[in-house]
Amino acid sequence: MVSRLVLILGDQLSPDIAALKQADKARDVVVMAEVSDEASYVQHHPKKIALIFAAMRKFAARLREDGWDLRYTELDDTQNAGSIVGELLRRAEETGASEVIATEPGEWRLIEALNDAPLTVTQHEDDRFLASHAMFEGWAKGRKALRMEYFYREMRRKTGLLMEGDQPAGGQWNFDHDNRKPAPDSVTHSGPMQFTPDAETEAVLDLVEARFGNSFGVLRPFDYAVEPGQAKRALSHFIKYALPKFGDFQDAMLDDNRFLYHSVISPYIHIGLLDPLEVCRAAEEAWKDGDAPINAVEGFIRQIIGWREYIRGIYFHEGAEYTRRNGLNHQRKLPGFFWDAETDMRCVARTVEQTRDEAYAHHIQRLMVTGNFALLAGINPAEVHEWYLRVYLDAFEWVEAPNVIGMSQFADGGVIASKPYVSSGNYINKMADYCKSCRYKVKDKTGEDACPFNLLYWHFMERHRERFENNPRMAQMYRTFDRMDAERRETVLREAEAFLDRMSKGERV
Numbered sequence: 001m002v003s004r005l006v007l008i009l010g011d012q013l014s015p016d017i018a019a020l021k022q023a024d025k026a027r028d029v030v031v032m033a034e035v036s037d038e039a040s041y042v043q044h045h046p047k048k049i050a051l052i053f054a055a056m057r058k059f060a061a062r063l064r065e066d067g068w069d070l071r072y073t074e075l076d077d078t079q080n081a082g083s084i085v086g087e088l089l090r091r092a093e094e095t096g097a098s099e100v101i102a103t104e105p106g107e108w109r110l111i112e113a114l115n116d117a118p119l120t121v122t123q124h125e126d127d128r129f130l131a132s133h134a135m136f137e138g139w140a141k142g143r144k145a146l147r148m149e150y151f152y153r154e155m156r157r158k159t160g161l162l163m164e165g166d167q168p169a170g171g172q173w174n175f176d177h178d179n180r181k182p183a184p185d186s187v188t189h190s191g192p193m194q195f196t197p198d199a200e201t202e203a204v205l206d207l208v209e210a211r212f213g214n215s216f217g218v219l220r221p222f223d224y225a226v227e228p229g230q231a232k233r234a235l236s237h238f239i240k241y242a243l244p245k246f247g248d249f250q251d252a253m254l255d256d257n258r259f260l261y262h263s264v265i266s267p268y269i270h271i272g273l274l275d276p277l278e279v280c281r282a283a284e285e286a287w288k289d290g291d292a293p294i295n296a297v298e299g300f301i302r303q304i305i306g307w308r309e310y311i312r313g314i315y316f317h318e319g320a321e322y323t324r325r326n327g328l329n330h331q332r333k334l335p336g337f338f339w340d341a342e343t344d345m346r347c348v349a350r351t352v353e354q355t356r357d358e359a360y361a362h363h364i365q366r367l368m369v370t371g372n373f374a375l376l377a378g379i380n381p382a383e384v385h386e387w388y389l390r391v392y393l394d395a396f397e398w399v400e401a402p403n404v405i406g407m408s409q410f411a412d413g414g415v416i417a418s419k420p421y422v423s424s425g426n427y428i429n430k431m432a433d434y435c436k437s438c439r440y441k442v443k444d445k446t447g448e449d450a451c452p453f454n455l456l457y458w459h460f461m462e463r464h465r466e467r468f469e470n471n472p473r474m475a476q477m478y479r480t481f482d483r484m485d486a487e488r489r490e491t492v493l494r495e496a497e498a499f500l501d502r503m504s505k506g507e508r509v
């Protein structure tokens, strides 16, 4: 019988991935390839490329041990065709196969490339997600608004996680109001578990350094997990040492502590090193054993079975043009300090520096510092989207685009968020200690030293008055602005405008 090709992509490294379940070990050939197209359709952070290539090589070794006929192409192989479809064609010729079994990729670009390939490609749904396309569509059908909270309750019922019969454990679905404590003075957790690269991972690091060393981001030290055993240890470490306090401080930010109580396991879940349901069950166990409080465990589980699944549902529901939306018509260019951290805004500089070094920043740094700034300053959402897709270890389009285009930049016209996530410096000052060492003064609303977030907040509101004035959740802010005396209002807007001009000219701000 003629063999078929079984495609495994760099974020499909799960032993029970759909394509493998459909395949026949006795006759089919597994294809994996490090290709320049995937590594350069955006200029990813070198740590992200290293994670994916190192994990791909480990996964390939495991499949070979399991007896699969596997054809693996390294980036430097002279025969490398440079793209996923190119590699499939090459392997098809080599083996005589004309059929490909694939798992649906997490990006429209690749789904379409596979559809257009001159081969018979069957894309099987990625069932590592708990909500199938059919389930999400069934849930979305006929609803006026697609809000995460209601979707999440369905997922709790479906999985039985934190359920007591048909009631939520602890009497509430959501304990978020307990999860907004400001930054603690000291953090008792030393951060996520780190791993020393072995010889194979070192070889990948050398390759990435040679090929992508000039991209934004620091490659070494590289201490992320690259295979499931390590990722499981990182998860256990988080559950034991950080989960108990994760809830309380999940929105807090500290100038000298990059990870606080965050798990930093999203990249591992997304590429297939950890199974989302197993992760949630482990956290639930900690609560049952009395080792972690309900607000922490519920908040953590909600991120995985709620937010993660919901965001993916939105990506596929909304379609391929989602990433091009620009509902607020923002056109300003992304300022240079998103790359070189050369800004006097301490919160932004620290977030960009940590992004450069770790390919990681936590959700509030992404949402309320860099995301908030980009939205207030009116940066083109397509550029913001590309930045996030490039710089974070866990950024794959299905998860990154709805978070950035929808949640953070409000460019999808309100599909995900009911109002834009904007704030003045006050919120950052409450949740972080950056302001203490900032050249700007967070308490100053106007003048030389005024925090730019304070100026831009009103500039944003005024720019979009027509759109948001009648939004019940924003009307109060318009009343506050309108109560200021006219001269003050004019000063705020003029200074905001001057700030934006200086920024766009490339002057240091």
Ligand code: DLZ
Pocket (backbone or CB within 6 Å): 008, 009, 010, 011, 012, 033, 034, 035, 036, 038, 039, 040, 044, 048, 049, 052, 084, 105, 106, 107, 110, 396, 397, 398
């Ligand atoms: C992100 C990425 C990178 C950097 N490189 C590869 C690669 O060389 N080969 C591969 O199969 N996959 C890679 N990936 C992951 C894909 O881009 C990913 O599958 C899509 O973005 C869909 O999520």
Ligand code: SF4
Pocket (backbone or CB within 6 Å): 344, 345, 346, 347, 348, 424, 425, 426, 428, 429, 434, 435, 436, 438, 439, 440, 441, 442, 451, 452, 453
């Ligand atoms: Fe950021 Fe403003 Fe605080 Fe400076 S004063 S750290 S710019 S919020």
